[in-house]
Amino acid sequence: xxxxxxxxxxxxxxxxxxxxxxxxxxxxxxxxxxxxxxxxxxxxxxxxxxxxxxxxxxxxxxxxxxxxxxxxxxxxxxxxxxxxxxxxxxxxxxxxxxxxxxxxxxxxxxxxxxxxxxxxxxxxxxxxxxxxxxxxxxxxxxxxxxxxxxxxxxxxxxxxxxxxxxxxxxxxxxxxxxxxxxxxxxxxxxxxxxxxxxxxxxxxxxxxxxxxxxxxxxxxxxxxxxxxxxxxxxxxxxxxxxxxxxxxxxxxxxxxxxxxxxxxxxxxxxxxxxxxxx
Amino acid sequence: xxxxxxxxxxxxxxxxxxxxxxxxxxxxxxxxxxxxxxxxxxxxxxxxxxxxxxxxxxxxxxxxxxxxxxxxxxxxxxxxxxxxxxxxxxxxxxxxxxxxxxxxxxxxxxxxxxxxxxxxxxxxxxxxxxxxxxxxxxxxxxxxxxxxxxxxxxxxxxxxxxxxxxxxxxxxxxxxxxxxxxxxxxxxxxxxxxxxxxxxxxxxxxxxxxxxxxxxxxxxxxxxxxxxxxxxxxxxxxxxxxxxxxxxxxxxxxxxxxxxxxxxxxxxxxxxxxxxxxxxxxxxxxxxxxxx
Numbered sequence: 001x002x003x004x005x006x007x008x009x010x011x012x013x014x015x016x017x018x019x020x021x022x023x024x025x026x027x028x029x030x031x032x033x034x035x036x037x038x039x040x041x042x043x044x045x046x047x048x049x050x051x052x053x054x055x056x057x058x059x060x061x062x063x064x065x066x067x068x069x070x071x072x073x074x075x076x077x078x079x080x081x082x083x084x085x086x087x088x089x090x091x092x093x094x095x096x097x098x099x100x101x102x103x104x105x106x107x108x109x110x111x112x113x114x115x116x117x118x119x120x121x122x123x124x125x126x127x128x129x130x131x132x133x134x135x136x137x138x139x140x141x142x143x144x145x146x147x148x149x150x151x152x153x154x155x156x157x158x159x160x161x162x163x164x165x166x167x168x169x170x171x172x173x174x175x176x177x178x179x180x181x182x183x184x185x186x187x188x189x190x191x192x193x194x195x196x197x198x199x200x201x202x203x204x205x206x207x208x209x210x211x212x213x214x215x216x217x218x219x220x221x222x223x224x225x226x227x228x229x230x231x232x233x234x235x236x237x238x239x240x241x242x243x244x245x246x247x248x249x250x251x252x253x254x255x256x257x258x259x260x261x262x263x264x265x266x267x268x269x270x271x272x273x274x275x276x277x278x
Numbered sequence: 279x280x281x282x283x284x285x286x287x288x289x290x291x292x293x294x295x296x297x298x299x300x301x302x303x304x305x306x307x308x309x310x311x312x313x314x315x316x317x318x319x320x321x322x323x324x325x326x327x328x329x330x331x332x333x334x335x336x337x338x339x340x341x342x343x344x345x346x347x348x349x350x351x352x353x354x355x356x357x358x359x360x361x362x363x364x365x366x367x368x369x370x371x372x373x374x375x376x377x378x379x380x381x382x383x384x385x386x387x388x389x390x391x392x393x394x395x396x397x398x399x400x401x402x403x404x405x406x407x408x409x410x411x412x413x414x415x416x417x418x419x420x421x422x423x424x425x426x427x428x429x430x431x432x433x434x435x436x437x438x439x440x441x442x443x444x445x446x447x448x449x450x451x452x453x454x455x456x457x458x459x460x461x462x463x464x465x466x467x468x469x470x471x472x473x474x475x476x477x478x479x480x481x482x483x484x485x486x487x488x489x490x491x492x493x494x495x496x497x498x499x500x501x502x503x504x505x506x507x508x509x510x511x512x513x514x515x516x517x518x519x520x521x522x523x524x525x526x527x528x529x530x531x532x533x534x535x536x537x538x539x540x541x542x543x544x545x546x547x548x549x550x551x552x553x554x555x556x557x558x559x560x561x562x563x564x565x566x567x568x569x570x
Contacts (some may be wrong), residue, residue, distance in 0.1 A: 133315070252398050
């Protein structure tokens, strides 16, 4: 008995040490980032690392707003992210309801169109898509990014999977009560699908907020740029302003961190179910 | 008569549900896909008249050093990233599945690099791995290493740097998938193995690994596809260099399309990328059928 408990204790200790090492590997770059964001450029690389700056330079967080139009970048990104997420939720759940609960001609064929493109990388058709958008006069407009992101096959697929698990009898009963399909969608399905909607929200939010190649192709005018490409431009222009770069990076991270921490549960569920279904 | 009218009405209602999403999806996804296939067989610079090229765009790729480097690098990147991410995410998931305290904290932490914006983490990564003054190399110096790696600036290390960065960024995501898989394993299997007097490694090797084979297969497919289409990591860490050391397929598409405006050639490379993804997807279909 005694021997076994000592053995279990050793194993548990090793386990925690391994976990803490992994956690450190994941977290230290972020700690370093925050620490460097409060330093003068010349102090960023002092070694041994001064994790807590003795003379924190909070001015870095003031200067970044005037060195680059960071406020504009954040406003643009927030605007795009909110519009794309709302459109995505609305149109996906709307379409998914019909695919899951209504009978109509060509349903399976249309759905196949969605499924077939899920595996198709956007990079395969980004060039012709750009040419088309340009011919519509949409390059250098925020509309291009909205159209690019808002109608994903993934959203329809995710919502449809969820609606399939809702019993048909529920809709039937509502129909007998004389509810229209639109009301069934709005008053029964939408409230029921909160978990799926939350999963889709967090995926769309993180994807749109962090998207890089889309805005890089479409938004070249300064006043339209998003945080990611704006930040990237700043990094290549002022490559030795380490403190400022880190401060701007911290600011760019904050919104995603907030959304992630508050919706984390749904994110984990979403990834897990996507994994199991595959 | 009224029943027929009701039928048509029902159909129209259904289409009205589909329409908002489907129209956007058709115009901005389906049409460009068809257009992409067509472009691969044409010569076009985006403004002058289009000319028929037949298979010439594909034939030209055979003598195209940029393309050949990109194809090779994409395969090297995939061959390095997939197994490393797979092993580290499985390892992390098994650790987290041991009923330890603070499990949620560790899970959140390991998921952090995945949600954090790439531009920001790539900026930190570039500084930490700065060859002359970054803390990683300083640490290596202090530990007595004399020939410290040049990381992103060295053509022999650039690809390794990108692979390490990718593993760090993506392992948390796949760890979640593995955790879900681990929770699906019947605990009785472990109890039976315990009765047989097995040790922890044997239980891992003969219970966990075989029970997770479906999950592993799925993770492998997802990872491979993700690696094939890598672009932004490369753009931010090495810009495809030094030389062509980390030039990958999507980088080549971008250069051919938006730098040289050789759209046919860019689409031909895109078709190669698509073919790679298609092969992996077909393997997945067959594998899934076998597993079921």
